[in-house]
Amino acid sequence: MRLLEERIKKDGIIGEGNVLKVDSFLNHQMDIDLICKLADEFYRLYENNGVNKILTIEASGIGIAAIVAQRFGVPMVFAKKFKTKNLTGDIFTAKVESFTHGTVYDIMVSKKFLSEKDNVLIIDDFLAKGQALLGLTKIVKDSGAKIVGCGIVIEKAFQDGGKKIRDLGIRVESLARIKEMSAETGVVFFD
Amino acid sequence: MRLLEERIKKDGIIGEGNVLKVDSFLNHQMDIDLICKLADEFYRLYENNGVNKILTIEASGIGIAAIVAQRFGVPMVFAKKFKTKNLTGDIFTAKVESFTHGTVYDIMVSKKFLSEKDNVLIIDDFLAKGQALLGLTKIVKDSGAKIVGCGIVIEKAFQDGGKKIRDLGIRVESLARIKEMSAETGVVFFD
Numbered sequence: 267m268r269l270l271e272e273r274i275k276k277d278g279i280i281g282e283g284n285v286l287k288v289d290s291f292l293n294h295q296m297d298i299d300l301i302c303k304l305a306d307e308f309y310r311l312y313e314n315n316g317v318n319k320i321l322t323i324e325a326s327g328i329g330i331a332a333i334v335a336q337r338f339g340v341p342m343v344f345a346k347k348f349k350t351k352n353l354t355g356d357i358f359t360a361k362v363e364s365f366t367h368g369t370v371y372d373i374m375v376s377k378k379f380l381s382e383k384d385n386v387l388i389i390d391d392f393l394a395k396g397q398a399l400l401g402l403t404k405i406v407k408d409s410g411a412k413i414v415g416c417g418i419v420i421e422k423a424f425q426d427g428g429k430k431i432r433d434l435g436i437r438v439e440s441l442a443r444i445k446e447m448s449a450e451t452g453v454v455f456f457d
Numbered sequence: 458m459r460l461l462e463e464r465i466k467k468d469g470i471i472g473e474g475n476v477l478k479v480d481s482f483l484n485h486q487m488d489i490d491l492i493c494k495l496a497d498e499f500y501r502l503y504e505n506n507g508v509n510k511i512l513t514i515e516a517s518g519i520g521i522a523a524i525v526a527q528r529f530g531v532p533m534v535f536a537k538k539f540k541t542k543n544l545t546g547d548i549f550t551a552k553v554e555s556f557t558h559g560t561v562y563d564i565m566v567s568k569k570f571l572s573e574k575d576n577v578l579i580i581d582d583f584l585a586k587g588q589a590l591l592g593l594t595k596i597v598k599d600s601g602a603k604i605v606g607c608g609i610v611i612e613k614a615f616q617d618g619g620k621k622i623r624d625l626g627i628r629v630e631s632l633a634r635i636k637e638m639s640a641e642t643g644v645v646f647f648d
């Protein structure tokens with residue numbers, strides 16, 4: 267998506283260790299105008315697939331998924347990362363390794379909110395090594411719901427997460443696919 | 458707001474220790490139709506106050522704040538709870554005690570995203586003892602920005618958070634104010 271690629275070129279900052287900072291418009295400050303346009307694009311890609319639920323994972327996926335859910339006119343569910351007093355009863359869980367944070371954590375969705383009646387579109391801001399997305403797909407499969415596909419804002423296509431998910435036969439649509447980027451030169455190349 | 462009060466009565470579940478579970482429509486699964494109506498109400502309350510930025514805190518405030526920001530046509534910023542590799546440079550911080558999670562944590566906003574030019578509306582799902590909101594107001598004050606007010610979905614008016622914030626001279630608008638609730642009878646009374 268040209269508009270997004272241009273925004274990444276303009277405002278993205280490349281750090282050491284393949285970190286792409288897009289905190290001025292995507293995952294700390296959010297440019298809601300832009301997010302609405304991303305949501306329109308996800309809608310265009312998946313409008314004929316009977317999506318009746320949007321699933322994401324806290325925290326930075328939530329704002330995007332809320333706007334996408336509004337565009338589709340369906341509820342949104344966000345997987346939680348920590349067991350709290352507010353999350354009780356039967357839950358679907360998966361283990362996720364975060365390379366960004368250097369931790370392993372459980373993600374959880376209450377069994378009340380996913381079932382075999384659901385056609386789920388999974389939304390997230392980033393796809394790199396694919397761990398969070400693999401966790402979410404496991405949860406959807408455990409629930410008996412159907413995965414319509416995944417909608418990703420930025421895919422680091424030089425990492426293997428996208429391949430892992432697509433190899434499972436799951437449709438993945440990424441609005442920007444980064445082929446290569448360099449902290450040294452500050453240049454990003456898209457697929 | 459009558460619609461919200463009725464929804465809380467219908468779908469809210471009261472647990473021990475003054476826990477109100479609204480995870481079927483507000484903070485795990487999100488009824489985006491309802492959230493849009495809440496956003497309309499926040500807009501009605503604050504439309505003439507020159508709001509140019511929405512501020513919230515991860516995680517459960519983000520979805521609501523995104524829809525509210527869309528309604529106002531302004532960007533949204535969410536305070537982060539953990540220092541990550543993606544949050545570098547100068548930051549505003551505050552310490553917050555979470556009674557729900559039994560922890561103390563730092564919240565952070567990059568200095569790039571709040572300044573004396575901003576008129577900030579703070580949005581959150583719950584106001585109980587007010588710790589998160591106090592942390593956010595400290596951050597806004599440290600930045601030199603103006604706090605237009607706070608927009609809260611559910612205030613536990615039998616706890617002292619609302620009083621603490623209002624005693625600072627800050628406008629707080631809560632769409633549902635719970636006066637009393639009982640885990641035993643399952644009944645909620647509103648102000």
